Amino acid sequence: MDYLYYLFVVFGFLAVVLFLEGVYLAWNAASGPEAKRIARRLQAMSAGGATTQSSTLAKQRLLAKTPAMERLLLRIPRIHHLDRLLLQSGLELHVAGFIGISLLMALGGALFAIFLGLSILVSVAITIGLGIIPWFYVVNAKRKRMDTIEQQLPDALDLMARAMLAGHAFPSALQMVGEEMPQPVAGEFHIVFDEINYGISIQDALTNLATRIPSTDLRYFVISVLIQRETGGNLAELLGNISALIRARLKLLGTVRVLSAEGVLSAKILTALPFVLAFAINALNPGFLKQLWTDPMGIKLVGVALGLMVLGVFWMWRVIKIRI
Structure with a gap:
């Protein structure tokens, strides 16, 4: 038992x-x-925007998980620009999900403003402010991903140049980058390799790559490869020269960023100083700034001040933004 x-x-x-x-x-x-x-x-595969007949071999990128929502979103003008932004950010998010998150945050901001009994102007500002936070998050994710790709691109081109010097064909060099390089550049080059294997021409596959990654350095690579395929020449040497040029540009950009760091810090301090000072004054003497949001003239002054601050922030941003 x-x-x-x-x-x-x-x-x-x-x-x-x-x-x-x-x-x-x-x-x-x-x-x-x-x-x-x-x-x-x-x-x-097909989010790059190729319009040739061969691009239909690739699976279409969906805007939503349900057919009804897909048809509804397709009626919105320029909705594919938002889809391309989400693709470039590297986030696993559909257009429908992004719009849903934005609407939920805006609704939460509106309910919060109503619960506190704020004025209509302040409630609208809070609603809009919370509603556009996801958009800023996606834009920031896209910027970080593009910066990472630009940092990885010289090594990827060197790997392709060495592979071609060793006797590999151009698609095989793309495959080696997709398998041996880190993300996100590996995934983008592997998509190009897969598109070529699925029957899309090299020109269309590289054009899709340049559309997915709005980088000037990458466009140099795409244009150079396309010209070389038309005129001939040593592609391995050409890739090596482009890699050296990109490294020199990144080095110069790093030097410029170091020299402009003081201006960036000053801009951030000047932007945050009025809000920090207002918070400190309100904490020490709660009734001192009350007239700014109770009196109509105070509200107008606050609006003018915020408008001038936005103009000043934009001006400082343009001054410290240097393209290399």
Whole structure:
């Protein structure tokens, strides 16, 4: 009897383990890292904007997960610009999800303003401010991703040049970059390799790459490859020269950023100083600044001051923004 009990326990343990293993394998096949990576590559295939007939071989990137929402979003003018922004940011987010998050944050801001009993002008400002936070987040994610790609691009071009010097073809060099380089540049070059394998021409695949990545350095690479395919020449040497040029530009850009760091810090301090000072004054003497939002003239003065601050921030941003 004891042996049957122990045997039952052992089989029960094995059944639980096998059940958990089956659940894990099913989840990994549907939503695991490899499945997500393949889905991202397939969805990003045609987001570059190629219009040739061969581009229909690639899977179309969806704006929403439901057909009804997809048809509704397609009626919005220039909705694909937002979709391209989300693609360039590298975020796993559809247009419908982004719009939903923005609307939820705006609704939360409106309910919060109504709960506090604020004025209509302040309520609208809070609603709009919270509603555009996701857009700023996506733009910031795109900027960081583009900066990372520009930093990785010289190494990717050097790898392609060495591969071609070793006798590999251009598509094989693209595949090597996609397999050996870190993300996100590896994923972008692997998409180009997959598009070429699916029958899209090299010109269209590289054009899609330049559209997905709005980088001047990458466009130099694309234009150079396309010209070389028309006129001939040593592509490996050309890629090496472009890589050296990009490294020199990044070095000069780093020097400029160091020299302009003082101006950037001054701009941030001057932008935050009025708000910090107003908060400190209000904390020390709560009734001192009350006239600014209770009196109509005070509200107008605050509006004028905020408008001048926005103009000053834009002016300082243009002064310290230097393109190399």
